[in-house]
Amino acid sequence: xxxxxxxxxxxxxxxxxxxxxxxxxxxxxxxxxxxxxxxxxxxxxxxxxxxxxxxxxxxxxxxxxxxxxxxxxxxxxxxxxxxxxxxxxxxxxxxxxxxxxxxxxxxxxxxxxxxxxxxxxxxxxxxxxxxxxxxxxxxxxxxxxxxxxxxxxxxxxxxxxxxxxxxxxxxxxxxxxxxxxxxxxxxxxxxxxxxxxxxxxxxxxxxxxxxxxxxxxxxxxxxxxxxxxxxxxxxxxxxxxxxxxxxxxxxxxxxxxxxxxxxxxxxxxxxxxxxxxxxxxxxxxxxxxxxxxxxxxxxxxxxxxxxxxxxxxxxxxxxxx
Amino acid sequence: xxxxxxxxxxxxxxxxxxxxxxxxxxxxxxxxxxxxxxxxxxxxxxxxxxxxxxxxxxxxxxxxxxxxxxxxxxxxxxxxxxxxxxxxxxxxxxxxxxxxxxxxxxxxxxxxxxxxxxxxxxxxxxxxxxxxxxxxxxxxxxxxxxxxxxxxxxxxxxxxxxxxxxxxxxxxxxxxxxxxxxxxxxxxxxxxxxxxxxxxxxxxxxxxxxxxxxxxxxxxxxxxxxxxxxxxxxxxxxxxxxxxxxxxxxxxxxxxxxxxxxxxxxxxxxxxxxxxxxxxxxxxxxxxxx
Numbered sequence: 001x002x003x004x005x006x007x008x009x010x011x012x013x014x015x016x017x018x019x020x021x022x023x024x025x026x027x028x029x030x031x032x033x034x035x036x037x038x039x040x041x042x043x044x045x046x047x048x049x050x051x052x053x054x055x056x057x058x059x060x061x062x063x064x065x066x067x068x069x070x071x072x073x074x075x076x077x078x079x080x081x082x083x084x085x086x087x088x089x090x091x092x093x094x095x096x097x098x099x100x101x102x103x104x105x106x107x108x109x110x111x112x113x114x115x116x117x118x119x120x121x122x123x124x125x126x127x128x129x130x131x132x133x134x135x136x137x138x139x140x141x142x143x144x145x146x147x148x149x150x151x152x153x154x155x156x157x158x159x160x161x162x163x164x165x166x167x168x169x170x171x172x173x174x175x176x177x178x179x180x181x182x183x184x185x186x187x188x189x190x191x192x193x194x195x196x197x198x199x200x201x202x203x204x205x206x207x208x209x210x211x212x213x214x215x216x217x218x219x220x221x222x223x224x225x226x227x228x229x230x231x232x233x234x235x236x237x238x239x240x241x242x243x244x245x246x247x248x249x250x251x252x253x254x255x256x257x258x259x260x261x262x263x264x265x266x267x268x269x270x271x272x273x274x275x276x277x278x279x280x281x282x283x284x285x286x287x288x289x290x291x292x293x294x295x296x297x298x299x300x301x302x303x304x305x306x307x308x309x310x311x312x313x314x315x316x317x318x319x320x321x
Numbered sequence: 322x323x324x325x326x327x328x329x330x331x332x333x334x335x336x337x338x339x340x341x342x343x344x345x346x347x348x349x350x351x352x353x354x355x356x357x358x359x360x361x362x363x364x365x366x367x368x369x370x371x372x373x374x375x376x377x378x379x380x381x382x383x384x385x386x387x388x389x390x391x392x393x394x395x396x397x398x399x400x401x402x403x404x405x406x407x408x409x410x411x412x413x414x415x416x417x418x419x420x421x422x423x424x425x426x427x428x429x430x431x432x433x434x435x436x437x438x439x440x441x442x443x444x445x446x447x448x449x450x451x452x453x454x455x456x457x458x459x460x461x462x463x464x465x466x467x468x469x470x471x472x473x474x475x476x477x478x479x480x481x482x483x484x485x486x487x488x489x490x491x492x493x494x495x496x497x498x499x500x501x502x503x504x505x506x507x508x509x510x511x512x513x514x515x516x517x518x519x520x521x522x523x524x525x526x527x528x529x530x531x532x533x534x535x536x537x538x539x540x541x542x543x544x545x546x547x548x549x550x551x552x553x554x555x556x557x558x559x560x561x562x563x564x565x566x567x568x569x570x571x572x573x574x575x576x577x578x579x580x581x582x583x584x585x586x587x588x589x590x591x592x593x594x595x596x597x598x599x600x601x602x603x604x605x606x607x608x609x610x611x
Contacts, residue, residue: 024427031427033501034420038432041417041471048452048468049439055448069451114344120337132597133345136352139589141530143548147555147582148351157366157575159354191348199604223333256533260556274446281447282537294445302441 059292065285072288079292088276092293096272099258100250103186108246110194112239115201116231120223131202134195146260149188150175176265185261185270189254197242204238205231241312248308251301273297352586359383359579366575382580392581394543395550402535402546403528406466410524411517413470414479419505421476422483440473446537453538464538465531472527475520478603482516483509519603522596529589547585554581
């Protein structure tokens with residue numbers, strides 16, 4: 001409690017109503033029970049959210065496990081210079097950007113289409129069943145989804161190759177072909193997330209005033225007119241805000257799935273910042289270099305997130321806060 | 322006119338229904354196929370005779386999987402991590418959300434800003450790893466539950482929920498001389514069950530499906546949760562050689578691999594019909610804040 005108090009004592013709430021004027025100490029004393037409840041949360045954020053910022057120091061040091069963070073010698077920007085001048089930088093930058101942008105562009109329309117189609121269903125049990133099925137995959141873990149992908153694409157008895165062989169194609173090993181990595185990643189992503197994201201659009205559609213549809217019906221509008229002239233335009237604000245927010249998370253690619261699906265044959269197109277950091281840092285124990293790469297990624301991600309949040313607020317939506 | 326519109330509706334509806342049925346089939350087919358293979362004869366699988374229903378129904382694959390003691394152990398590990406983790410998550414989130422929901426709480430604004438800032442500051446894998454290491458939590462269950470004890474999103478959701486709860490209730494309790502602890506544990510928490518259920522569902526799935534944290538924080542194979550064992554069995558062969566290159570299907574019989582996948586899916590698919598209501602609510606609450 002005392003720690004929480006000291007931390008916040010620098011901003012005493014002086015502007016409270018005159019009849020309840022409290023000094024910081026009185027205020028703390030009054031709220032002591034709440035402050036005690038708050039201790040775990042305070043420690044959690046201090047240690048696990050702000051603590052790692054101190055670990056970032058190693059990006060500017062030559063860290064070794066034996067000397068520890070403090071004792072390791074300072075090396076300035078050495079790791080950053082190495083990273084930016086090497087060829088890894090451009091490869092990672094390109095892959096992260098391409099994978100992020102293409103998966104966003106291709107997967108973005110699907111939840112909207114699904115929500116609109118579902119909205120047009122008048123039979124309630126059917127609508128409910130399809131929706132329930134649609135978000136089933138979002139309950140599955142990335143390991144299970146990757147296993148399924150590998151299983152389905154297996155050259156020996158994967159179902160995709162079996163189907164191909166029916167049409168007289170040779171069986172193909174998709175997962176070691178660099179040309180196939182991105183499509184596989186994106187398609188499995190669409191399969192996983194469409195139903196989940198459609199929920200948001202379904203809710204937005206539910207908020208459209210029924211009187212708009214009534215009026216259109218009186219004017220003799222057909223279903224497709226209503227979709228294109230009422231539903232879609234009414235969804236536009238939600239669509240724009242979702243798009244902006246997704247842009248902010250462009251760099252946060254599902255690196256776990258990349259990690260599970262890639263292999264040395266596809267590193268050239270599949271390696272992204274996070275997977276590179278994991279390999280260099282944790283597998284090859286190149287902590288400082290990996291931390292420098294991670295720091296760069298974090299900075300770019302932060303700029304993207306902040307600007308997208310700003311954009312989404314400018315466009316009249318809610319930002320992250 | 323009514324007749325006309327009904328006729329028109331039905332054509333549109335038929336096309337729409339067909340599209341949606343196709344989408345539903347595409348979504349659910351992989352799951353059904355995996356399940357069917359897991360119950361089928363190895364021979365039938367190899368000949369490609371399994372399409373939707375098991376061919377030569379048997380439980381051999383499951384028997385084999387359960388004989389390999391890695392899977393049962395991993396299963397128990399996962400259950401333990403999930404139960405402990407979700408409990409800690411809910412407890413931490415609840416006792417943090419309550420003070421933050423109180424208008425006059427000392428330092429509220431400062432704390433909120435500091436908490437929200439962390440959504441933008443994500444220093445990455447290595448610094449997080451170093452903290453866990455410095456705290457001596459590598460190869461302990463704490464590495465899996467404490468560094469993610471609170472998800473900021475979930476915290477904000479619960480805080481808003483408490484803010485919207487009737488102030489009168491709290492005041493009545495204060496009149497009766499109840500302490501803040503009592504108000505939280507005997508009034509607020511019982512009344513916020515729906516909100517706790519929906520954030521609890523996300524925490525639960527986070528733990529059950531977690532693979533990356535156990536992968537980096539646990540070295541002891543006896544402690545591996547299901548997802549890491551699955552990865553080792555299905556995606557990587559044991560020596561850490563990437564099985565993709567050797568064709569993973571050669572490592573274990575198809576049916577056995579699929580039985581393992583099904584076993585890992587069962588718990589989430591079991592809670593899923595019950596969880597739906599809370600799931601949709603959770604997504605909505607989440608999207609409102611982001």
